[in-house]
Amino acid sequence: MIPCPIVEEHIDTIPESTLKALHALNHFIVERAKTARRFIKRSDHPTPLQEIDIFELNKHDPWEGLNEYLSKNARIQDIGVISEAGCPGIADPGSRVVSWAQEHNVPVIPLVGPSSILLALMGSGFNGQQFTFHGYLPHDKGKLVKKLRWIELDVQKNGSTHIFIETPYRNKSLLTTTCSCLRPGTLLSISIDLTGTDQEVKTLPIKQWIKKDAAFLHKRPAVFCIGR
Amino acid sequence: MIPCPIVEEHIDTIPESTLKALHALNHFIVERAKTARRFIKRSDHPTPLQEIDIFELNKHDPWEGLNEYLSKNARIQDIGVISEAGCPGIADPGSRVVSWAQEHNVPVIPLVGPSSILLALMGSGFNGQQFTFHGYLPHDKGKLVKKLRWIELDVQKNGSTHIFIETPYRNKSLLTTTCSCLRPGTLLSISIDLTGTDQEVKTLPIKQWIKKDAAFLHKRPAVFCIGR
Numbered sequence: 001m002i003p004c005p006i007v008e009e010h011i012d013t014i015p016e017s018t019l020k021a022l023h024a025l026n027h028f029i030v031e032r033a034k035t036a037r038r039f040i041k042r043s044d045h046p047t048p049l050q051e052i053d054i055f056e057l058n059k060h061d062p063w064e065g066l067n068e069y070l071s072k073n074a075r076i077q078d079i080g081v082i083s084e085a086g087c088p089g090i091a092d093p094g095s096r097v098v099s100w101a102q103e104h105n106v107p108v109i110p111l112v113g114p115s116s117i118l119l120a121l122m123g124s125g126f127n128g129q130q131f132t133f134h135g136y137l138p139h140d141k142g143k144l145v146k147k148l149r150w151i152e153l154d155v156q157k158n159g160s161t162h163i164f165i166e167t168p169y170r171n172k173s174l175l176t177t178t179c180s181c182l183r184p185g186t187l188l189s190i191s192i193d194l195t196g197t198d199q200e201v202k203t204l205p206i207k208q209w210i211k212k213d214a215a216f217l218h219k220r221p222a223v224f225c226i227g228r
Numbered sequence: 229m230i231p232c233p234i235v236e237e238h239i240d241t242i243p244e245s246t247l248k249a250l251h252a253l254n255h256f257i258v259e260r261a262k263t264a265r266r267f268i269k270r271s272d273h274p275t276p277l278q279e280i281d282i283f284e285l286n287k288h289d290p291w292e293g294l295n296e297y298l299s300k301n302a303r304i305q306d307i308g309v310i311s312e313a314g315c316p317g318i319a320d321p322g323s324r325v326v327s328w329a330q331e332h333n334v335p336v337i338p339l340v341g342p343s344s345i346l347l348a349l350m351g352s353g354f355n356g357q358q359f360t361f362h363g364y365l366p367h368d369k370g371k372l373v374k375k376l377r378w379i380e381l382d383v384q385k386n387g388s389t390h391i392f393i394e395t396p397y398r399n400k401s402l403l404t405t406t407c408s409c410l411r412p413g414t415l416l417s418i419s420i421d422l423t424g425t426d427q428e429v430k431t432l433p434i435k436q437w438i439k440k441d442a443a444f445l446h447k448r449p450a451v452f453c454i455g456r
Contacts, residue, residue, distance in 0.1 A: 001350045001351065010245065012244040012248070013243050013245045013246075015240060015241050015242055015244075015340075015341075015342075016240040016244075017238065018241075020240070087346060088350065089349065089350040089351075089356050090349060090356035091357050095352075095353050095354060095355065095356050096353075097353075098351065098352065098353030099353030099354070099431070100353075101353070102352075102417070102430070102431035108351045108429050109427065110346075110350035110351040110422070111347075112243075112341065112342040112347070112423065113243075113340065114243075114340040115343070115346050118315060118318065118338075118343050118345075119338040119340070120338075121317065122229045122315055122316065122317040122318060122322075122326070122338035123326065123336045123337070123338040124317075124326065124330075125317070125324075125325075125327030125328075125329070125336070126323060128319055128320070128322075130360075130362060130363050131360070132358075132360040132361075132388075133358065133360075134358060135357040160360075189330070191338075195245075195340065201335075201336050201338065203327070203330035204330075
């Protein structure tokens with residue numbers, strides 16, 4: 001399980017131990033072949049790119065062809081798994097490969113690398129002893145408001161931290177809805193462009209987010225945390 | 229926010245970008261001074277160790293003296309935060325420092341490094357789109373069984389992954405209780421010695437864990453995941 005950079009050019013966010021494992025492999029199952037090839041190349045992999053075997057997971061059906069590929073290859077050589085950005089198996093289809101390996105008694109080695117979920121939590125100042133990652137919240141306005149209010153109540157009652165993401169072009173609308181339905185004193189942390197040169201991690205009460213121009217997070221990759 | 233290795237000698241699990249930030253700092257707030265000094269030394273920090281300023285968080289009251297130290301120092305120089313192992317602010321008192329910084333409008337920069345929680349999730353093969361980290365589960369047997377059964381039900385109903393840890397000497401007893409109260413088909417993943425040379429990540433149904441000798445995880449740092 002080989003993490004790759006969140007911001008493509010920042011190869012220095014990948015530890016030496018992970019690069020060493022990457023360079024020992026010539027077979028990969030990847031979320032997106034194009035970005036995986038660029039990462040492998042940028043890492044100074046010792047094997048010429050055209051000799052590296054890349055199996056791209058089908059976007060619509062990650063199982064398609066996977067079982068066959070794994071049955072054929074997983075016992076005769078080690079296979080690396082690479083996500084489009086960050087850690088494979090977290091919020092991407094890479095976990096399918098791992099569950100196959102675990103079922104077939106093929107050893108799995110998770111390697112160290114960047115995760116925007118964890119970076120956002122570290123930067124929020126919120127409780128890191130208990131937290132939930134929700135992925136995407138519902139898009140339906142009514143369901144979204146219900147979920148956000150449930151999260152706010154759980155923060156108040158149990159002190160857990162709640163983390164969620166959104167497609168960048170919907171960030172502004174998510175912030176507007178969040179500000180409109182939560183209490184003025186509830187803390188919201190927004191992390192933008194994590195590991196990038198324009199990275200920002202800001203934790204403020206809703207009453208201060210309301211005054212901000214939401215344009216700053218338009219189309220920028222963001223992670224949202226609610227906690228205390 | 230400067231992650232340090234989970235297994236102390238494995239400095240190669242820390243990315244170059246994090247080491248670079250570490251080497252630009254001479255002031256640190258740390259969970260444990262002894263291990264932080266060893267990490268700083270092992271990283272080949274350019275400043276002699278005796279000239280580096282280290283503030284150790286009080287184990288019993290992480291707020292003690294912290295406010296004063298931060299008020300005095302945080303505006304005149306950058307301060308690194310180092311946990312005893314892995315990422316600061318996740319399951320350690322480092323988040324207090326961040327919440328102070330966020331309140332006082334001091335920029336916070338989370339850096340990339342190892343997290344056993346995330347590595348365990350990556351290696352489990354379970355759903356990484358939705359997961360909860362619980363920290364330690366209750367020690368009271370009745371409450372523990374209730375919590376484990378609640379987790380099992382949530383996995384069945386919602387497909388979330390649940391992650392928890394235990395003090396190494398209690399691992400065996402946690403596994404025994406887990407095996408005794410969950411259904412035979414429920415999947416449990418145990419990760420031991422993550423990033424270490426004897427690392428193991430194993431996902432099996434309860435009915436197979438029951439047959440294993442629990443001695444293998446005695447006094448070894450472990451992360452438990454239940455999911456599908």
